[in-house]
Structure formats: C-alpha cells, structure tokens
Amino acid sequence: MTEPKIGVVGIPGKWSTETLADALEARTGFRYIIDMADVCLDLTDRALWHKGVNLCELDGLIVKKISAEYSPHTLDRLEMLRVAEAEGVQVFSGAENIIRLVDRLSCTITLSNAGIPMPPTCVTEDHDAAFEAVKRFGSAVFKPLFSTKARGMCVLEATTSDANLRKGIEDFTVLNPVMYLQKKMDLSGQDLGMVFLAGNYLGTYARVSQSQSWNTTIESGGKYAPFEPTAELIDLAQRAQAPFGLDFTTVDVALTPDGPIVFEVSAFGGFKGALEGAGLEVAGLYADHAISKVTS
Structure with a gap:
C-alpha cells in the first residue's frame, strides 16, 4: 500500500x-x-x-x-x-x-446531562433573570456561546450598583442576545488541561496566572507548568470527554474549595500546553x- x-x-x-x-x-x-x-x-x-x-x-x-x-x-x-x-x-x-x-451551550448541556460537576450556570435571554443570577452568584462570568481563549468574556459583580449591573448586561447582549453566565469560581490562580488521545489519558498541564487577571489563559499572561493529577481527577476528565467521542482533546478542569469542576471539553485541544507543560509531543x-x- x-x-x-x-x-x-x-x-x-x-x-x-x-x-x-x-x-x-x-x-x-x-x-x-x-x-x-x-x-x-x-x-x-x-x-x-x-x-x-x-x-x-x-x-x-x-x-x-x-x-x-x-x-x-x-x-x-x-x-x-x-x-x-x-x-x-x-x-x-x-x-x-x-x-x-463548538457551541459552548451544546458542550455544557452534554456535560451536565452526564453528571459532570460544573460551575453554577444560567442561560437566558431575559435581562431580569440574568440580573437575579448575578445577585445569586455574587460574581458571574458572561461568556459568548462561540469563543475561545476567554475572548468576549466579561465579569459582572453583584456588588456594583443595580443601574451599572443592568448596563453591563445590556452591553453584553448587544453581541450576545442569549446570555451564558457562570458563577465566578475561586481557581487559586490556576486551571488544568488534561490531554486525551482516542479516549486514552496522556498527561496534564497547568495554566498558572501571572497577573491579577480573573482568567488563566496564555493571552492574559498565564504560563504553562507541569501538574500531576490524582486518579480521581483523571477519572473525572475521562468521564467528561467520553460522551463526545473525540480523537484528540483536552479537558479544562479547575480545583476549587468545593471540589474539582469541569469548564469544557476542547473541540481541538492544545498542542503547545501539552508540550511545554507536560512534555508531550502530541503532534507525532x-x-x-x-x-x-x-x-x-
């Protein structure tokens, strides 16, 4: 052949x-x-x-x-x-x-239906419902349904004035009429990328914040670092990626005071984080x- x-x-x-x-x-x-x-x-x-x-x-x-x-x-x-x-x-x-x-909501619903722990999440087109969700969460990250690397995301705080909070909601919906918002979690300055090939676990890297930014993305100054997960974390990520049947992916996991949560399963997965943080030459x-x- x-x-x-x-x-x-x-x-x-x-x-x-x-x-x-x-x-x-x-x-x-x-x-x-x-x-x-x-x-x-x-x-x-x-x-x-x-x-x-x-x-x-x-x-x-x-x-x-x-x-x-x-x-x-x-x-x-x-x-x-x-x-x-x-x-x-x-x-x-x-x-x-x-x-x-690719659609963040589709990913979220699949993970939720599979019983995967995630941040408290609200999805709505109703401004009053979004306002009440921010008040309930205390601090919320508003995320476009189609975005990567935290592009287009913003944080709205319950402690701001009601007028400014409603203004922030209105500003977000100019480009995002369907609002997807999650409770802002305490990530202790890092989150994890857990790498899978054909459903098999390969390794884990951390994205560590180097600034006061609320997110750990490399675009916001984060750095890749090694990380050795527990068997329980590997099992969680394994269960999170399983429903999607991907050939290659990374599962974004965060460690919070209330336990580990999954943010998303990547449609494509990151090569550079795997190489620099976990020593994995995944391209080959x-x-x-x-x-x-x-x-x-």
Whole structure:
C-alpha cells in the first residue's frame, strides 16, 4: 500500500498546524494544509475543492483548527467536511463530534446531562433573570456561546450598583442576545488541561496566572507548568470527554474549595500546553493515530 495522504485543516503559519503537518510529512512524505476559507463545496459533483485539490480524494483530514475565532459560521465549515466523510475520507475528530463542542451551550448541556460537576450556570435571554443570577452568584462570568481563549468574556459583580449591573448586561447582549453566565469560581490562580488521545489519558498541564487577571489563559499572561493529577481527577476528565467521542482533546478542569469542576471539553485541544507543560509531543502521537486508522 502506498503511503496515506492525510491533510491538516488549520491555519497556515500557526505553530500547531505546522507542527502537525510536519509530523505527517515525516511519516508519510505528504504535507498539505487546508484553510477552510479557501474551500469550495460542489454538491453536484460531490467534491470539496481546495486550490485545485479535491479533498474528497484524500485518505484523511485532521482538523487542528477550523477557524481563527469561533462563530456560527464555524459550524458551516464543519458541515462541509461531512461531505468528505460521506465520500470515504476519515476526519479526525469526526465533523459531527466537533460540531457538538463548538457551541459552548451544546458542550455544557452534554456535560451536565452526564453528571459532570460544573460551575453554577444560567442561560437566558431575559435581562431580569440574568440580573437575579448575578445577585445569586455574587460574581458571574458572561461568556459568548462561540469563543475561545476567554475572548468576549466579561465579569459582572453583584456588588456594583443595580443601574451599572443592568448596563453591563445590556452591553453584553448587544453581541450576545442569549446570555451564558457562570458563577465566578475561586481557581487559586490556576486551571488544568488534561490531554486525551482516542479516549486514552496522556498527561496534564497547568495554566498558572501571572497577573491579577480573573482568567488563566496564555493571552492574559498565564504560563504553562507541569501538574500531576490524582486518579480521581483523571477519572473525572475521562468521564467528561467520553460522551463526545473525540480523537484528540483536552479537558479544562479547575480545583476549587468545593471540589474539582469541569469548564469544557476542547473541540481541538492544545498542542503547545501539552508540550511545554507536560512534555508531550502530541503532534507525532496524533499523526500516528490517524495513520493507523486510515491504513487499517
């Protein structure tokens, strides 16, 4: 059998995308990066074209990043990949599985239905209900339904004046008519990324805050660090990722005074945190996994 042709759906020039393409090239001699902004779906011919290449003729596609920022349009790009799947291309992770994670509410409801501990959460379009939730929580993080790395999030406090609190709610709903808000938890300055490949646990890294920011993201100055979880934490993350059936993911876990909670299961997972914080070269592991699937 000839070496498989597996493309990488991602963002050209970005470290994770390029690293994954490098790993595939080293193993198969084939290197191909696809920016979904340049893809054209022709349903008449059942073809998915990218710069003259029909992606439906590849053996596999690894989705490292579907777009630079999440939005409802991200779902449209994933729907296009379903055509490639129907034509026999193996997509990692499956398009429908990723779709269930890109929308924050879909991810949250799946986790809640599975009995996974999460921060107290309220979802509403009603301003009065949001106002009462902030008062009940004391402090709440308002999150867009489509975002990554804390983009578009804000914190509203119950201690502010009622007028300013209502103004903050109104400002948030200009771009987010459906409000998703969670009680702001005491994270003790860090949270965890717990890494899984094909449902198997690989390792854990911490994101440690280096500032007074309420979140620990690298964009807000956080740093990656090693972390050794307990068996109970590994079991929690294992149960959290299981309903989604992803080929690769990280589970975002936080340790609070009331016990561990899960924030989300990532649609794509972070390569850099795994490398810098846990010493895991997951690009190579992921490439090996995809190659074994398309050649079996």
